[in-house]
Every structure is written in structure tokens, then in C-alpha cells.
Amino acid sequence: MTKDNKIIPLMLLQHSDSAFPSGAVSFSWGLETLVNRGIVNKADDVQAFLNAHLTARWASLDRIMLVHAHQSWNDPDRIAWLDTLTEAQSLSAEQRQGSRQMGAAMLQMHCKLGTKRAKEISTAISEGKLYGHVSVVQGVLWRALNFDSYQAQSMAAHGLSTAVLSAAVRLSVIGHEDAQRIHSVLLPAVAAALQKPVSEPEEAHSFAPQIEIASMMHEMDEMRLFMN
Amino acid sequence: MNDTGLRLQASGGLQKSAARIGIGGPVGSGKTALIECLIPDLVSRGIEVAVVTNDLVTKEDAKRLQNSGLISPDRVLPVEAGACPHTIIREDPSLNIAAADKLNSSFPELDVIFIESGGDNLASTFSLDLVDYWMFVIDTGAGDDIPRKKGPGIIRSDLLVVNKIDIGPYVGANVDLIKQEAVEVRNHRPTLLTDCKRKIGIDLLVEQLIQDVLFTDV
Numbered sequence: 001m002t003k004d005n006k007i008i009p010l011m012l013l014q015h016s017d018s019a020f021p022s023g024a025v026s027f028s029w030g031l032e033t034l035v036n037r038g039i040v041n042k043a044d045d046v047q048a049f050l051n052a053h054l055t056a057r058w059a060s061l062d063r064i065m066l067v068h069a070h071q072s073w074n075d076p077d078r079i080a081w082l083d084t085l086t087e088a089q090s091l092s093a094e095q096r097q098g099s100r101q102m103g104a105a106m107l108q109m110h111c112k113l114g115t116k117r118a119k120e121i122s123t124a125i126s127e128g129k130l131y132g133h134v135s136v137v138q139g140v141l142w143r144a145l146n147f148d149s150y151q152a153q154s155m156a157a158h159g160l161s162t163a164v165l166s167a168a169v170r171l172s173v174i175g176h177e178d179a180q181r182i183h184s185v186l187l188p189a190v191a192a193a194l195q196k197p198v199s200e201p202e203e204a205h206s207f208a209p210q211i212e213i214a215s216m217m218h219e220m221d222e223m224r225l226f227m228n
Numbered sequence: 229m230n231d232t233g234l235r236l237q238a239s240g241g242l243q244k245s246a247a248r249i250g251i252g253g254p255v256g257s258g259k260t261a262l263i264e265c266l267i268p269d270l271v272s273r274g275i276e277v278a279v280v281t282n283d284l285v286t287k288e289d290a291k292r293l294q295n296s297g298l299i300s301p302d303r304v305l306p307v308e309a310g311a312c313p314h315t316i317i318r319e320d321p322s323l324n325i326a327a328a329d330k331l332n333s334s335f336p337e338l339d340v341i342f343i344e345s346g347g348d349n350l351a352s353t354f355s356l357d358l359v360d361y362w363m364f365v366i367d368t369g370a371g372d373d374i375p376r377k378k379g380p381g382i383i384r385s386d387l388l389v390v391n392k393i394d395i396g397p398y399v400g401a402n403v404d405l406i407k408q409e410a411v412e413v414r415n416h417r418p419t420l421l422t423d424c425k426r427k428i429g430i431d432l433l434v435e436q437l438i439q440d441v442l443f444t445d446v
Contacts, residue, residue: 025320028310106322108322227310
């Protein structure tokens with residue numbers, strides 16, 4: 001085992017830890033709206049919500065962009081194209097905005113850490129050449145840190161799961177025990193999603209209408225703990 | 229920020245940057261009212277101001293400032309706290325940093341950006357990666373034993389503001405005792421008394437900020 005191989009598992013823990021600054025604490029990805037309207041009000045509902053997010057949006061859209069960005073991490077034109085496709089495939093404004101904000105938050109930390117390509121991408125965003133969607137940013141930066149594609153996908157799925165479950169706990173719809181139980185129950189679904197063939201970027205898509213509608217409704221909600 | 233007033237941006241370059249001042253404290257201690265008092269005083273001295281608010285549940289504080297007529301509404305940016313006001317000013321301040329960077333880039337003339345935390349408890353503290361200086365606001369209505377409780381907000385803040393000194397006598401709080409004990413537990417670091425309704429203590433607060441962090445008198 002080389003030195004890198006010994007360090008990479010530890011780095012994986014660091015970069016997928018919820019303590020790594022990513023802005024995720026401020027996002028519920030549509031959950032807040034559904035909780036406030038009584039549509040999600042018990043553990044089974046949270047499980048269904050997270051499962052829908054993981055399988056009907058993340059696996060078929062964000063994961064695809066992440067994998068292609070990971071492959072093309074040194075190709076600015078293709079990265080910009082993937083980023084634009086992600087923007088186009090994100091229906092609700094708060095989903096788009098949240099994805100961009102998380103991408104920017106991640107870049108901010110990686111610029112400080114000196115991760116390769118972080119400054120270039122950050123500059124491209126500030127110059128209006130990139131939106132900076134989180135899945136694309138994850139693909140590039142995690143490749144720059146020598147995580148392989150499977151590791152990068154696992155980290156992203158883990159991050160989404162912990163963010164949604166943490167939001168559900170803070171919204172008082174589940175407790176900490178249910179959060180861990182749901183996380184465990186959904187691991188096979190995540191593992192299955194990671195095994196699926198990766199489509200071409202043009203075929204990447206999401207179909208989670210209730211989540212999309214909830215995100216749109218959230219834009220007008222007066223009571224809001226979360227950004228989306 | 230370094231002592232030349234330049235800040236290293238995420239993209240790498242150095243650019244002139246406004247001082248970032250955190251304002252934390254419990255719910256209802258008067259953080260927003262304090263900002264409403266500070267803005268006209270600072271503006272009258274030619275100091276350019278913007279604000280990031282971390283409302284807990286609504287956009288109440290952001291809208292209040294945007295509609296106040298004291299500041300251009302586009303100089304006030306809200307950041308939702310995800311029910312964790314302390315997390316977004318301390319463990320993961322990335323969205324607040326992004327908001328402050330955005331204000332800085334939209335208004336390069338800014339001298340100061342206030343970052344108002346959502347109402348929290350006495351353990352609330354700011355990351356020094358987010359702010360250059362931070363004040364903690366308590367009010368006499370919460371009782372005169374608050375300084376004795378020695379929370380990190382009381383002890384570690386650069387400046388402690390004891391607000392609403394006008395209501396102390398009506399709730400049985402000894403304002404002199406609050407001041408005396410605050411000075412003691414803070415080892416004589418700055419503690420100021422204010423009454424935002426009557427604008428008492430605001431001039432001293434502005435002078436303190438100028439001396440400690442804005443340096444416009446240099």
C-alpha cells in the first residue's frame with residue numbers, strides 16, 4: 001500500500017464528514033415545505049422523501065454530472081458544458097440556487113486548502129463563466145484529491161443523506177434513532193444506484209415532481225428555517 | 229483581513245475589503261435595533277455599511293432593515309440558518325462568508341459589513357474566519373445574573389453590549405451590578421451600556437468600533 005493509499009481513506013472521512021464546511025446545514029431540499037404542510041410527518045415519510053431524492057434526482061442527474069466532471073476534471077470547456085446542463089435540468093429556482101451555493105461553499109474551503117483547480121473554478125464563477133453546481137464541483141475537486149469515481153459518488157450520496165436526515169431531525173419530524181435507522185435502511189438503495197450504468201450527460205434527468213413543487217412553494221413561504 | 233484592509237478572496241487575489249463585524253446574542257436582546265441605531269451614525273461619518281442577517285425562522289430582520297429607509301435594501305442579504313444559528317457563524321460559516329463576499333463585490337466602496345446572528349444562547353460565538361471583530365448583545369430584561377453565568381459569548385466577545393438599560397428598573401435588574409460583573413468576568417475588556425430607544429450609548433459604541441476595527445480615525 002502506498003502512502004497515498006493509506007491516506008485516502010482518512011481523507012475520504014474528512015471530506016465526507018458533516019463537519020466539513022459545505023453550507024449543507026442551511027438546506028432541506030424541499031423537506032421543510034412538506035413538513036410544514038403535514039405531507040411528511042413521520043419516519044416512513046422521511047424515508048420515502050430521502051429515497052426519492054437519492055434515486056429519482058441524485059442518482060439520475062447529480063451523480064451523472066459528478067461522474068462526468070470527475071472524468072473531465074482537467075477540461076474546462078466540458079466542465080462548463082456539464083455545469084450548464086445541470087442548470088438546465090434543475091427545474092425549481094431554489095434547487096438551482098442551493099446547488100450553486102453549496103458548490104461555492106465547497107470551493108471556498110478548497111481554495112483555502114489549496115486543492116488543485118479550486119481557484120480556477122472559483123474565478124470562472126466570479127467571472128460568470130460557470131454556475132458552479134455542487135455535483136460538478138464535487139467531481140472536479142474530489143478527482144483533484146485522487147478519490148476514485150466510486151468513492152466520489154459514495155461521498156456525495158452520503159452527504160445528501162446526512163443533510164436531509166439532519167434537517168428532518170431539526171424539523172422535529174424524526175428523532176436521532178430514526179435518522180440512523182433510515183440511513184441504514186437506504187444504504188442498499190444507494191449501493192444499487194452506484195452500480196447503475198452512467199448515462200451520457202445529455203440523458204441525465206430528474207423526476208421527483210413532489211420535491212420540485214415543494215421547492216417552488218418554499219420560495220413563497222413566510223416561515224422558513226432553511227434556504228430551500 | 230490583514231492590517232492593510234485587504235482580504236484574500238476565494239479565487240486567490242487580494243482586494244480591498246470591508247471590515248466584518250459579528251453581532252450575536254440571545255433572541256430579543258436588541259441586535260437588529262442596535263444595527264438600526266448604528267447605521268445612521270456610521271453613514272453620517274461617511275462610513276459605507278451593509279448587513280448580512282441570519283434570521284432563524286422568517287426573514288423578519290432582513291425585511292425590517294430593508295424597509296427601514298436607513299439603508300439601500302440591496303445592501304441587506306438574508307442567510308437562513310437551518311435552525312442552527314450558531315453553526316452558520318461558527319462551525320460552517322461558508323454561506324455567511326459567501327454573502328459577505330457578494331456584498332463586497334457588489335459594493336466595493338463598503339467599509340463595514342455587519343453579520344447579525346440569529347438569536348441564540350450564551351454559548352454563541354463567531355468564527356474568526358468569518359468576522360474580524362464581534363460583539364455580543366444582552367439585555368437587562370433577561371436578568372442581572374447573565375454576566376455571572378459567564379457564557380462564551382459574554383467572556384470571549386471583543387465587545388459586550390448591555391442593551392435596554394431603560395427597562396432594568398422595571399424588571400428588578402440592577403444595571404450597575406450587570407456592568408460591574410460584566411467588567412469583572414471579562415477581565416476589563418470593553419463593555420458598553422445602551423438604550424436604543426433613546427439612542428443612549430450609541431455614540432460611545434460607534435467610537436469603540438472606530439477605535440477597535442474601523443480605524444477611520446487613523
